[in-house]
Amino acid sequence: MVPFLELMGFGPRGWGAAMLAAAAMTLAVSVAGFLLGGVVGSLIAWAKIAGKRLVRVLADGYTTVLRGVPDLLVIYLFFFGGSAMVTAINRDWFGGQGFVPVPAFLVGMLAVGIVNGAYQAEVFRGGYLAVPKGEIEAARAFAMTRAKMFRRIVAPQVARFALPGLGNCWQLCLKESALISVTGLLELLRQAQIGAGSTRQPFEFYLAACVLYLAITTVSGWGFAFAERRTRRGVARA
Amino acid sequence: MKRRTLLAAFAASLACVLAAPQAGAQSRWATQGVRIATEGAYAPWNFTKPGGGLDGFEIDLANDLCRRMSVRCTVVAQDWDGIIPSLNAGRYDAIMAGMNITARRQEVISFTRVYAAGPAGLGVAKNSPLARLANTEARFNLERQPAEARAAIDALRAALRGKTIGVQVSTTHANFLNEYFKDVATIREYRTTEQHDLDLQNERVDAIWAAHSALTATFGQPGFENFTIAGPGFSGGILGAGVAVGLRKADEDLRGLFDKAIADALADGTIKALSMKWFKVDLSPQ
Numbered sequence: 406m407v408p409f410l411e412l413m414g415f416g417p418r419g420w421g422a423a424m425l426a427a428a429a430m431t432l433a434v435s436v437a438g439f440l441l442g443g444v445v446g447s448l449i450a451w452a453k454i455a456g457k458r459l460v461r462v463l464a465d466g467y468t469t470v471l472r473g474v475p476d477l478l479v480i481y482l483f484f485f486g487g488s489a490m491v492t493a494i495n496r497d498w499f500g501g502q503g504f505v506p507v508p509a510f511l512v513g514m515l516a517v518g519i520v521n522g523a524y525q526a527e528v529f530r531g532g533y534l535a536v537p538k539g540e541i542e543a544a545r546a547f548a549m550t551r552a553k554m555f556r557r558i559v560a561p562q563v564a565r566f567a568l569p570g571l572g573n574c575w576q577l578c579l580k581e582s583a584l585i586s587v588t589g590l591l592e593l594l595r596q597a598q599i600g601a602g603s604t605r606q607p608f609e610f611y612l613a614a615c616v617l618y619l620a621i622t623t624v625s626g627w628g629f630a631f632a633e634r635r636t637r638r639g640v641a642r643a
Numbered sequence: 644m645k646r647r648t649l650l651a652a653f654a655a656s657l658a659c660v661l662a663a664p665q666a667g668a669q670s671r672w673a674t675q676g677v678r679i680a681t682e683g684a685y686a687p688w689n690f691t692k693p694g695g696g697l698d699g700f701e702i703d704l705a706n707d708l709c710r711r712m713s714v715r716c717t718v719v720a721q722d723w724d725g726i727i728p729s730l731n732a733g734r735y736d737a738i739m740a741g742m743n744i745t746a747r748r749q750e751v752i753s754f755t756r757v758y759a760a761g762p763a764g765l766g767v768a769k770n771s772p773l774a775r776l777a778n779t780e781a782r783f784n785l786e787r788q789p790a791e792a793r794a795a796i797d798a799l800r801a802a803l804r805g806k807t808i809g810v811q812v813s814t815t816h817a818n819f820l821n822e823y824f825k826d827v828a829t830i831r832e833y834r835t836t837e838q839h840d841l842d843l844q845n846e847r848v849d850a851i852w853a854a855h856s857a858l859t860a861t862f863g864q865p866g867f868e869n870f871t872i873a874g875p876g877f878s879g880g881i882l883g884a885g886v887a888v889g890l891r892k893a894d895e896d897l898r899g900l901f902d903k904a905i906a907d908a909l910a911d912g913t914i915k916a917l918s919m920k921w922f923k924v925d926l927s928p929q
Contacts, residue, residue: 406865420693481725485732492733506734587725589734595722602684602837603691605864 412609420600420610427596428617431582434510434592438517439578445522450529464526471523476581480516484588487512513585517578524574532567533559565636572629576622593617672897676715678735679705683720684835687860687921688741691720700921701739704758707913711904723835727752730891737890737897743815743883753892755901757885758914760928762876763816766843766858767850769869776802776874785880795875796823802874803828809839809848815883816852822881843870856922885928
Protein backbone atom coordinates (compact mmCIF):
# COMPACT_ATOMS: atom_id res chain seq x y z
CA MET A 406 0.00 0.00 0.00
CA VAL A 407 1.59 3.27 -1.12
CA PRO A 408 1.03 6.19 1.30
CA PHE A 409 -1.31 8.92 0.03
CA LEU A 410 1.29 11.66 -0.40
CA GLU A 411 3.66 9.35 -2.27
CA LEU A 412 0.81 7.99 -4.41
CA MET A 413 -0.25 11.51 -5.41
CA GLY A 414 3.32 12.76 -5.58
CA PHE A 415 5.76 12.97 -8.47
CA GLY A 416 8.14 10.12 -7.64
CA PRO A 417 8.42 6.78 -9.48
CA ARG A 418 5.28 5.47 -7.73
CA GLY A 419 3.48 8.82 -7.89
CA TRP A 420 0.44 9.58 -10.04
CA GLY A 421 0.59 13.34 -9.38
CA ALA A 422 1.60 14.31 -12.91
CA ALA A 423 -1.05 12.06 -14.48
CA MET A 424 -3.78 13.42 -12.19
CA LEU A 425 -2.81 17.04 -12.88
CA ALA A 426 -2.69 16.42 -16.62
CA ALA A 427 -6.15 14.83 -16.41
CA ALA A 428 -7.45 17.82 -14.41
CA ALA A 429 -6.06 20.12 -17.10
CA MET A 430 -7.88 18.02 -19.72
CA THR A 431 -11.13 18.29 -17.75
CA LEU A 432 -10.67 22.05 -17.54
CA ALA A 433 -9.83 22.33 -21.25
CA VAL A 434 -12.81 20.30 -22.47
CA SER A 435 -15.17 22.12 -20.06
CA VAL A 436 -13.96 25.60 -21.08
CA ALA A 437 -14.14 24.72 -24.78
CA GLY A 438 -17.62 23.24 -24.30
CA PHE A 439 -18.77 26.23 -22.25
CA LEU A 440 -17.58 28.72 -24.87
CA LEU A 441 -19.22 26.73 -27.66
CA GLY A 442 -22.34 26.58 -25.48
CA GLY A 443 -22.20 30.39 -25.20
CA VAL A 444 -22.21 30.79 -28.97
CA VAL A 445 -24.96 28.20 -29.46
CA GLY A 446 -26.93 29.58 -26.53
CA SER A 447 -26.91 33.19 -27.75
CA LEU A 448 -27.98 32.14 -31.25
CA ILE A 449 -30.83 30.02 -29.89
CA ALA A 450 -31.89 32.77 -27.47
CA TRP A 451 -31.89 35.25 -30.36
CA ALA A 452 -34.01 32.84 -32.41
CA LYS A 453 -36.46 32.44 -29.53
CA ILE A 454 -36.81 36.17 -28.91
CA ALA A 455 -36.76 37.66 -32.39
CA GLY A 456 -37.29 34.73 -34.75
CA LYS A 457 -40.23 34.10 -37.03
CA ARG A 458 -42.72 31.45 -35.96
CA LEU A 459 -40.92 28.52 -37.60
CA VAL A 460 -37.52 29.55 -36.22
CA ARG A 461 -39.04 29.90 -32.76
CA VAL A 462 -40.56 26.44 -32.95
CA LEU A 463 -37.21 24.96 -34.03
CA ALA A 464 -35.37 26.76 -31.22
CA ASP A 465 -37.95 25.59 -28.70
CA GLY A 466 -37.53 22.04 -30.00
CA TYR A 467 -33.76 22.30 -29.60
CA THR A 468 -33.87 23.39 -25.97
CA THR A 469 -36.64 20.92 -25.09
CA VAL A 470 -34.94 17.91 -26.66
CA LEU A 471 -31.38 18.58 -25.52
CA ARG A 472 -32.36 19.42 -21.97
CA GLY A 473 -34.63 16.38 -21.92
CA VAL A 474 -32.43 13.51 -23.10
CA PRO A 475 -29.53 12.04 -21.08
CA ASP A 476 -26.22 13.74 -21.86
CA LEU A 477 -24.65 10.32 -22.27
CA LEU A 478 -26.90 9.64 -25.26
CA VAL A 479 -25.72 12.82 -26.97
CA ILE A 480 -22.11 11.78 -26.35
CA TYR A 481 -22.68 8.28 -27.77
CA LEU A 482 -24.40 9.74 -30.80
CA PHE A 483 -21.49 12.08 -31.58
CA PHE A 484 -18.79 9.56 -30.73
CA PHE A 485 -20.04 6.51 -32.61
CA GLY A 486 -22.36 8.19 -35.10
CA GLY A 487 -19.85 10.95 -35.85
CA SER A 488 -17.00 8.61 -36.70
CA ALA A 489 -19.24 6.32 -38.77
CA MET A 490 -20.60 9.31 -40.69
CA VAL A 491 -17.18 10.86 -41.37
CA THR A 492 -15.86 7.47 -42.47
CA ALA A 493 -18.82 6.93 -44.82
CA ILE A 494 -18.48 10.42 -46.33
CA ASN A 495 -14.75 9.89 -46.83
CA ARG A 496 -15.43 6.57 -48.55
CA ASP A 497 -18.36 7.55 -50.75
CA TRP A 498 -17.43 11.09 -51.76
CA PHE A 499 -13.66 11.12 -51.66
CA GLY A 500 -12.92 7.45 -52.36
CA GLY A 501 -10.94 7.25 -49.12
CA GLN A 502 -10.13 3.98 -47.39
CA GLY A 503 -10.43 2.93 -43.82
CA PHE A 504 -11.69 4.40 -40.60
CA VAL A 505 -11.54 8.13 -39.93
CA PRO A 506 -11.57 8.72 -36.19
CA VAL A 507 -13.21 11.79 -34.74
CA PRO A 508 -10.85 13.02 -32.00
CA ALA A 509 -12.22 12.34 -28.52
CA PHE A 510 -11.59 15.94 -27.47
CA LEU A 511 -13.65 17.28 -30.36
CA VAL A 512 -16.49 14.88 -29.52
CA GLY A 513 -16.34 15.94 -25.87
CA MET A 514 -16.35 19.63 -26.70
CA LEU A 515 -19.25 19.28 -29.15
CA ALA A 516 -21.35 17.16 -26.80
CA VAL A 517 -20.77 19.43 -23.81
CA GLY A 518 -21.24 22.58 -25.89
CA ILE A 519 -24.40 21.51 -27.64
CA VAL A 520 -26.13 20.36 -24.46
CA ASN A 521 -24.89 23.34 -22.47
CA GLY A 522 -26.00 25.67 -25.27
CA ALA A 523 -29.59 24.59 -24.63
CA TYR A 524 -29.30 25.59 -20.97
CA GLN A 525 -27.45 28.81 -21.74
CA ALA A 526 -30.12 29.78 -24.29
CA GLU A 527 -32.74 29.77 -21.55
CA VAL A 528 -30.47 31.79 -19.27
CA PHE A 529 -29.82 34.39 -21.98
CA ARG A 530 -33.50 34.58 -22.86
CA GLY A 531 -34.40 35.15 -19.20
CA GLY A 532 -31.69 37.80 -18.99
CA TYR A 533 -33.02 39.61 -22.05
CA LEU A 534 -36.63 39.55 -20.83
CA ALA A 535 -35.45 41.14 -17.56
CA VAL A 536 -34.15 44.23 -19.42
CA PRO A 537 -36.81 46.95 -18.90
CA LYS A 538 -38.76 47.60 -22.11
CA GLY A 539 -38.62 51.35 -21.49
CA GLU A 540 -34.85 51.44 -21.89
CA ILE A 541 -35.09 49.80 -25.28
CA GLU A 542 -37.76 52.28 -26.35
CA ALA A 543 -35.59 55.13 -25.09
CA ALA A 544 -32.62 53.81 -27.06
CA ARG A 545 -34.79 53.68 -30.18
CA ALA A 546 -35.95 57.25 -29.49
CA PHE A 547 -32.29 58.29 -29.51
CA ALA A 548 -32.04 56.71 -32.97
CA MET A 549 -29.38 54.24 -31.84
CA THR A 550 -28.51 51.66 -34.47
CA ARG A 551 -29.32 48.04 -33.54
CA ALA A 552 -25.63 47.31 -33.04
CA LYS A 553 -25.11 50.29 -30.77
CA MET A 554 -28.27 49.50 -28.81
CA PHE A 555 -27.04 45.93 -28.33
CA ARG A 556 -23.61 47.08 -27.21
CA ARG A 557 -24.69 49.87 -24.86
CA ILE A 558 -28.12 48.86 -23.56
CA VAL A 559 -28.83 45.15 -24.05
CA ALA A 560 -25.50 43.32 -23.66
CA PRO A 561 -24.36 44.90 -20.34
CA GLN A 562 -27.72 44.28 -18.70
CA VAL A 563 -28.19 40.75 -20.08
CA ALA A 564 -24.70 39.99 -18.79
CA ARG A 565 -25.69 41.25 -15.34
CA PHE A 566 -28.94 39.28 -15.23
CA ALA A 567 -27.53 36.15 -16.83
CA LEU A 568 -24.23 35.76 -14.98
CA PRO A 569 -25.53 33.87 -11.91
CA GLY A 570 -27.33 31.43 -14.22
CA LEU A 571 -24.22 31.09 -16.38
CA GLY A 572 -22.27 30.16 -13.26
CA ASN A 573 -24.63 27.23 -12.84
CA CYS A 574 -24.23 26.28 -16.51
CA TRP A 575 -20.46 26.27 -16.07
CA GLN A 576 -20.72 23.82 -13.20
CA LEU A 577 -23.01 21.62 -15.32
CA CYS A 578 -20.30 21.70 -18.00
CA LEU A 579 -17.64 20.63 -15.57
CA LYS A 580 -19.68 17.72 -14.34
CA GLU A 581 -20.77 16.64 -17.80
CA SER A 582 -17.10 16.47 -18.78
CA ALA A 583 -16.83 13.43 -16.47
CA LEU A 584 -19.16 11.52 -18.83
CA ILE A 585 -16.75 12.06 -21.74
CA SER A 586 -14.63 9.24 -20.31
CA VAL A 587 -16.63 6.72 -22.40
CA THR A 588 -14.89 8.15 -25.48
CA GLY A 589 -11.50 7.27 -23.99
CA LEU A 590 -10.59 10.92 -23.34
CA LEU A 591 -8.24 10.90 -20.37
CA GLU A 592 -10.10 13.36 -18.15
CA LEU A 593 -10.03 13.52 -14.37
CA LEU A 594 -12.65 10.91 -13.48
CA ARG A 595 -11.36 8.38 -16.03
CA GLN A 596 -7.81 8.87 -14.74
CA ALA A 597 -9.04 8.31 -11.17
CA GLN A 598 -10.80 5.10 -12.25
CA ILE A 599 -7.70 3.87 -14.06
CA GLY A 600 -5.54 4.62 -11.04
CA ALA A 601 -8.01 2.98 -8.67
CA GLY A 602 -8.26 -0.15 -10.82
CA SER A 603 -4.52 -0.38 -11.36
CA THR A 604 -3.33 0.16 -7.79
CA ARG A 605 -6.47 -1.03 -5.97
CA GLN A 606 -6.28 2.06 -3.78
CA PRO A 607 -9.58 3.67 -4.85
CA PHE A 608 -10.06 6.01 -1.88
CA GLU A 609 -6.83 7.86 -2.55
CA PHE A 610 -7.69 8.40 -6.21
CA TYR A 611 -11.30 9.44 -5.74
CA LEU A 612 -10.31 11.74 -2.88
CA ALA A 613 -7.66 13.39 -5.06
CA ALA A 614 -10.15 13.74 -7.93
CA CYS A 615 -12.68 15.26 -5.54
CA VAL A 616 -10.12 17.80 -4.29
CA LEU A 617 -9.14 18.72 -7.86
CA TYR A 618 -12.79 19.14 -8.95
CA LEU A 619 -13.45 21.31 -5.90
CA ALA A 620 -10.33 23.36 -6.64
CA ILE A 621 -11.58 24.03 -10.17
CA THR A 622 -15.12 24.96 -9.05
CA THR A 623 -13.85 27.13 -6.18
CA VAL A 624 -11.46 29.13 -8.32
CA SER A 625 -13.99 29.52 -11.12
CA GLY A 626 -16.58 30.51 -8.48
CA TRP A 627 -14.30 33.41 -7.50
CA GLY A 628 -14.05 34.34 -11.16
CA PHE A 629 -17.82 34.47 -11.54
CA ALA A 630 -18.20 36.45 -8.29
CA PHE A 631 -15.67 38.96 -9.60
CA ALA A 632 -17.47 39.22 -12.94
CA GLU A 633 -20.81 39.69 -11.18
CA ARG A 634 -19.37 42.53 -9.12
CA ARG A 635 -18.03 44.18 -12.25
CA THR A 636 -21.30 44.00 -14.14
CA ARG A 637 -23.09 45.46 -11.12
CA ARG A 638 -20.94 48.57 -10.97
CA GLY A 639 -23.21 51.57 -10.47
CA VAL A 640 -26.22 49.46 -9.56
CA ALA A 641 -27.67 49.86 -6.10
CA ARG A 642 -27.77 46.70 -4.03
CA ALA A 643 -31.31 45.62 -3.39
CA MET B 644 -26.81 0.84 -15.56
CA LYS B 645 -29.30 -0.96 -17.74
CA ARG B 646 -29.80 2.26 -19.68
CA ARG B 647 -26.09 2.54 -20.35
CA THR B 648 -26.03 -0.97 -21.76
CA LEU B 649 -29.03 -0.25 -23.95
CA LEU B 650 -27.46 2.95 -25.22
CA ALA B 651 -24.25 1.14 -26.05
CA ALA B 652 -26.19 -1.56 -27.87
CA PHE B 653 -28.11 1.07 -29.80
CA ALA B 654 -24.92 2.87 -30.75
CA ALA B 655 -23.36 -0.43 -31.76
CA SER B 656 -26.18 -1.32 -34.10
CA LEU B 657 -26.09 2.20 -35.54
CA ALA B 658 -22.38 1.84 -36.15
CA CYS B 659 -22.94 -1.57 -37.79
CA VAL B 660 -25.41 -0.11 -40.24
CA LEU B 661 -23.24 2.88 -41.09
CA ALA B 662 -19.81 1.26 -41.22
CA ALA B 663 -19.60 -1.06 -44.20
CA PRO B 664 -17.04 -3.86 -44.03
CA GLN B 665 -13.65 -2.94 -45.33
CA ALA B 666 -12.22 -5.10 -48.04
CA GLY B 667 -8.52 -5.59 -48.23
CA ALA B 668 -5.66 -7.95 -48.88
CA GLN B 669 -4.27 -10.33 -46.26
CA SER B 670 -1.22 -8.16 -45.98
CA ARG B 671 -2.99 -5.01 -44.90
CA TRP B 672 -2.43 -5.91 -41.23
CA ALA B 673 1.30 -6.11 -41.90
CA THR B 674 1.29 -2.66 -43.46
CA GLN B 675 -1.16 -0.76 -41.28
CA GLY B 676 -0.57 -2.62 -38.01
CA VAL B 677 -3.14 -3.84 -35.49
CA ARG B 678 -4.66 -1.58 -32.83
CA ILE B 679 -5.62 -3.51 -29.68
CA ALA B 680 -7.89 -2.07 -26.99
CA THR B 681 -7.74 -2.98 -23.33
CA GLU B 682 -9.44 -1.57 -20.24
CA GLY B 683 -6.27 -0.54 -18.43
CA ALA B 684 -7.95 -0.80 -15.03
CA TYR B 685 -8.32 -4.56 -14.39
CA ALA B 686 -5.17 -5.63 -12.59
CA PRO B 687 -3.45 -8.00 -13.12
CA TRP B 688 -5.05 -8.70 -16.53
CA ASN B 689 -4.40 -5.18 -17.75
CA PHE B 690 -3.65 -2.04 -15.82
CA THR B 691 -1.94 1.34 -15.97
CA LYS B 692 1.40 2.22 -14.43
CA PRO B 693 1.92 5.52 -12.58
CA GLY B 694 3.70 7.00 -15.60
CA GLY B 695 0.69 6.21 -17.80
CA GLY B 696 2.03 3.13 -19.60
CA LEU B 697 0.00 -0.08 -19.79
CA ASP B 698 1.10 -3.33 -18.21
CA GLY B 699 -0.26 -6.73 -17.21
CA PHE B 700 -0.89 -10.25 -18.51
CA GLU B 701 -2.70 -9.15 -21.64
CA ILE B 702 -0.15 -6.47 -22.55
CA ASP B 703 2.66 -9.06 -22.40
CA LEU B 704 0.53 -11.54 -24.33
CA ALA B 705 -0.44 -8.98 -26.98
CA ASN B 706 3.22 -8.16 -27.60
CA ASP B 707 4.06 -11.86 -27.86
CA LEU B 708 1.18 -12.60 -30.26
CA CYS B 709 2.06 -9.65 -32.45
CA ARG B 710 5.65 -10.83 -32.69
CA ARG B 711 4.37 -14.23 -33.83
CA MET B 712 2.01 -12.62 -36.39
CA SER B 713 4.82 -10.30 -37.58
CA VAL B 714 2.58 -7.25 -37.27
CA ARG B 715 3.18 -3.92 -35.58
CA CYS B 716 0.78 -3.48 -32.66
CA THR B 717 -0.38 -0.55 -30.61
CA VAL B 718 -2.27 -1.19 -27.37
CA VAL B 719 -4.71 1.54 -26.32
CA ALA B 720 -6.81 1.95 -23.18
CA GLN B 721 -10.59 2.18 -23.56
CA ASP B 722 -13.33 2.47 -20.95
CA TRP B 723 -15.20 -0.86 -20.50
CA ASP B 724 -18.45 0.92 -21.40
CA GLY B 725 -18.34 1.25 -25.14
CA ILE B 726 -15.44 -1.15 -25.69
CA ILE B 727 -17.48 -3.29 -28.16
CA PRO B 728 -19.24 -0.44 -30.02
CA SER B 729 -15.88 1.28 -30.49
CA LEU B 730 -14.48 -1.92 -32.04
CA ASN B 731 -17.35 -2.08 -34.50
CA ALA B 732 -17.03 1.63 -35.24
CA GLY B 733 -13.44 0.89 -36.29
CA ARG B 734 -11.65 2.86 -33.59
CA TYR B 735 -9.35 -0.16 -33.09
CA ASP B 736 -9.11 -3.68 -34.51
CA ALA B 737 -9.08 -6.04 -31.52
CA ILE B 738 -10.09 -6.28 -27.86
CA MET B 739 -7.95 -8.00 -25.23
CA ALA B 740 -9.57 -7.00 -21.96
CA GLY B 741 -10.31 -10.15 -19.97
CA MET B 742 -13.41 -10.51 -22.14
CA ASN B 743 -15.21 -13.85 -22.09
CA ILE B 744 -16.82 -15.42 -25.14
CA THR B 745 -20.61 -15.34 -24.77
CA ALA B 746 -23.50 -15.92 -27.14
CA ARG B 747 -24.73 -12.33 -26.71
CA ARG B 748 -21.34 -10.88 -27.58
CA GLN B 749 -20.99 -13.27 -30.52
CA GLU B 750 -24.05 -11.64 -32.06
CA VAL B 751 -22.06 -8.44 -32.60
CA ILE B 752 -18.38 -9.44 -32.72
CA SER B 753 -16.34 -12.57 -33.38
CA PHE B 754 -13.81 -14.20 -31.09
CA THR B 755 -10.51 -16.02 -31.60
CA ARG B 756 -9.74 -19.23 -29.75
CA VAL B 757 -9.52 -18.98 -25.96
CA TYR B 758 -6.21 -17.76 -24.48
CA ALA B 759 -7.18 -17.88 -20.79
CA ALA B 760 -9.87 -19.63 -18.81
CA GLY B 761 -10.46 -19.86 -15.12
CA PRO B 762 -13.30 -20.42 -12.70
CA ALA B 763 -15.48 -17.74 -11.12
CA GLY B 764 -16.85 -17.79 -7.61
CA LEU B 765 -17.71 -15.95 -4.43
CA GLY B 766 -15.50 -13.66 -2.38
CA VAL B 767 -16.58 -13.17 1.26
CA ALA B 768 -15.32 -11.93 4.63
CA LYS B 769 -13.52 -14.62 6.62
CA ASN B 770 -15.78 -14.03 9.64
CA SER B 771 -18.97 -14.37 7.56
CA PRO B 772 -20.97 -17.61 7.78
CA LEU B 773 -20.50 -17.84 4.01
CA ALA B 774 -16.77 -18.40 4.53
CA ARG B 775 -17.63 -21.92 5.79
CA LEU B 776 -19.19 -22.88 2.46
CA ALA B 777 -18.18 -26.38 1.47
CA ASN B 778 -16.36 -27.49 -1.65
CA THR B 779 -14.04 -24.49 -2.02
CA GLU B 780 -11.62 -26.64 -4.03
CA ALA B 781 -14.35 -28.06 -6.31
CA ARG B 782 -14.65 -26.91 -9.93
CA PHE B 783 -17.78 -27.34 -12.05
CA ASN B 784 -18.21 -26.80 -15.76
CA LEU B 785 -21.79 -25.74 -16.50
CA GLU B 786 -21.71 -27.42 -19.91
CA ARG B 787 -19.74 -30.59 -19.32
CA GLN B 788 -21.12 -31.44 -15.87
CA PRO B 789 -24.63 -29.99 -15.94
CA ALA B 790 -26.02 -32.26 -13.20
CA GLU B 791 -23.16 -31.76 -10.72
CA ALA B 792 -23.05 -28.03 -11.43
CA ARG B 793 -26.81 -27.78 -10.87
CA ALA B 794 -26.53 -29.57 -7.51
CA ALA B 795 -23.70 -27.23 -6.45
CA ILE B 796 -25.73 -24.19 -7.52
CA ASP B 797 -28.74 -25.41 -5.53
CA ALA B 798 -26.53 -25.75 -2.44
CA LEU B 799 -25.28 -22.19 -3.00
CA ARG B 800 -28.85 -20.93 -3.49
CA ALA B 801 -29.77 -22.20 -0.03
CA ALA B 802 -26.69 -20.56 1.51
CA LEU B 803 -27.24 -17.23 -0.26
CA ARG B 804 -30.96 -16.86 0.52
CA GLY B 805 -31.65 -13.25 1.54
CA LYS B 806 -28.03 -12.15 0.99
CA THR B 807 -26.77 -9.26 -1.14
CA ILE B 808 -24.19 -10.09 -3.83
CA GLY B 809 -22.10 -7.54 -5.73
CA VAL B 810 -21.03 -8.09 -9.35
CA GLN B 811 -19.69 -6.01 -12.26
CA VAL B 812 -22.36 -4.85 -14.67
CA SER B 813 -22.57 -6.25 -18.24
CA THR B 814 -20.36 -9.24 -17.50
CA THR B 815 -20.80 -12.99 -17.75
CA HIS B 816 -20.74 -12.96 -13.93
CA ALA B 817 -23.77 -10.66 -13.77
CA ASN B 818 -25.58 -12.90 -16.27
CA PHE B 819 -24.79 -15.96 -14.18
CA LEU B 820 -26.13 -14.39 -10.97
CA ASN B 821 -29.26 -13.10 -12.68
CA GLU B 822 -29.91 -16.53 -14.14
CA TYR B 823 -29.48 -18.61 -10.98
CA PHE B 824 -29.76 -16.35 -7.92
CA LYS B 825 -32.07 -13.47 -8.80
CA ASP B 826 -35.07 -14.94 -6.96
CA VAL B 827 -33.26 -15.80 -3.71
CA ALA B 828 -30.68 -13.01 -3.31
CA THR B 829 -30.36 -9.29 -3.99
CA ILE B 830 -27.93 -8.71 -6.85
CA ARG B 831 -26.20 -5.35 -6.89
CA GLU B 832 -24.39 -4.39 -10.09
CA TYR B 833 -21.28 -2.20 -10.10
CA ARG B 834 -19.54 -0.29 -12.85
CA THR B 835 -16.11 -1.75 -12.03
CA THR B 836 -14.82 -4.70 -10.02
CA GLU B 837 -12.89 -2.35 -7.75
CA GLN B 838 -16.19 -0.73 -6.70
CA HIS B 839 -17.71 -4.02 -5.52
CA ASP B 840 -14.42 -4.86 -3.78
CA LEU B 841 -14.83 -1.66 -1.79
CA ASP B 842 -18.43 -2.39 -0.88
CA LEU B 843 -17.44 -5.88 0.26
CA GLN B 844 -14.75 -4.31 2.44
CA ASN B 845 -17.36 -1.92 3.88
CA GLU B 846 -19.78 -4.81 4.45
CA ARG B 847 -22.42 -3.24 2.21
CA VAL B 848 -22.64 -6.54 0.35
CA ASP B 849 -22.40 -10.03 1.88
CA ALA B 850 -20.41 -11.43 -1.01
CA ILE B 851 -19.06 -10.56 -4.44
CA TRP B 852 -19.06 -12.79 -7.50
CA ALA B 853 -16.04 -12.51 -9.82
CA ALA B 854 -13.31 -14.44 -11.59
CA HIS B 855 -11.08 -16.29 -9.12
CA SER B 856 -8.08 -14.60 -10.76
CA ALA B 857 -9.47 -11.14 -9.96
CA LEU B 858 -10.51 -12.20 -6.44
CA THR B 859 -7.03 -13.59 -5.75
CA ALA B 860 -5.46 -10.31 -6.88
CA THR B 861 -7.84 -8.23 -4.76
CA PHE B 862 -7.46 -10.32 -1.62
CA GLY B 863 -3.67 -10.11 -1.92
CA GLN B 864 -3.91 -6.35 -1.39
CA PRO B 865 -3.43 -4.66 2.00
CA GLY B 866 -6.79 -4.08 3.66
CA PHE B 867 -8.23 -7.32 2.27
CA GLU B 868 -6.45 -9.73 4.65
CA ASN B 869 -9.78 -10.78 6.15
CA PHE B 870 -11.44 -11.82 2.91
CA THR B 871 -11.34 -15.11 1.06
CA ILE B 872 -12.72 -17.12 -1.84
CA ALA B 873 -15.54 -19.40 -0.70
CA GLY B 874 -17.60 -22.16 -2.27
CA PRO B 875 -16.94 -24.00 -5.53
CA GLY B 876 -15.71 -22.40 -8.75
CA PHE B 877 -17.81 -22.45 -11.92
CA SER B 878 -16.97 -22.05 -15.60
CA GLY B 879 -18.46 -22.65 -19.05
CA GLY B 880 -22.05 -22.19 -20.20
CA ILE B 881 -23.47 -18.79 -19.31
CA LEU B 882 -20.12 -17.89 -17.73
CA GLY B 883 -18.55 -17.96 -21.15
CA ALA B 884 -16.20 -20.35 -22.85
CA GLY B 885 -13.13 -18.45 -21.70
CA VAL B 886 -11.25 -15.25 -22.44
CA ALA B 887 -10.41 -14.58 -26.09
CA VAL B 888 -9.53 -11.77 -28.48
CA GLY B 889 -12.62 -9.92 -29.73
CA LEU B 890 -12.63 -8.92 -33.41
CA ARG B 891 -14.98 -7.40 -35.99
CA LYS B 892 -16.94 -10.10 -37.78
CA ALA B 893 -15.66 -8.89 -41.15
CA ASP B 894 -12.01 -9.42 -40.23
CA GLU B 895 -11.83 -13.18 -40.80
CA ASP B 896 -8.21 -12.90 -41.98
CA LEU B 897 -7.14 -11.29 -38.69
CA ARG B 898 -8.94 -14.03 -36.75
CA GLY B 899 -6.90 -16.62 -38.64
CA LEU B 900 -3.66 -14.82 -37.72
CA PHE B 901 -4.60 -14.56 -34.03
CA ASP B 902 -5.82 -18.19 -33.83
CA LYS B 903 -2.50 -19.49 -35.13
CA ALA B 904 -0.45 -17.22 -32.86
CA ILE B 905 -2.49 -18.24 -29.78
CA ALA B 906 -2.15 -21.93 -30.66
CA ASP B 907 1.63 -21.52 -30.94
CA ALA B 908 1.85 -19.56 -27.68
CA LEU B 909 -0.14 -22.29 -25.92
CA ALA B 910 1.94 -25.08 -27.44
CA ASP B 911 5.34 -23.68 -26.43
CA GLY B 912 4.20 -22.78 -22.89
CA THR B 913 4.39 -19.00 -23.29
CA ILE B 914 0.83 -18.47 -22.08
CA LYS B 915 1.38 -20.73 -19.08
CA ALA B 916 4.55 -18.82 -18.18
CA LEU B 917 2.83 -15.43 -18.49
CA SER B 918 -0.12 -16.69 -16.46
CA MET B 919 2.18 -17.89 -13.66
CA LYS B 920 3.99 -14.55 -13.76
CA TRP B 921 0.84 -12.43 -13.38
CA PHE B 922 -1.74 -14.67 -11.64
CA LYS B 923 0.45 -17.22 -9.78
CA VAL B 924 -1.88 -19.88 -11.22
CA ASP B 925 -2.08 -21.45 -14.67
CA LEU B 926 -5.06 -20.04 -16.55
CA SER B 927 -4.13 -21.51 -19.92
CA PRO B 928 -7.22 -23.26 -21.31
CA GLN B 929 -7.25 -27.03 -20.80
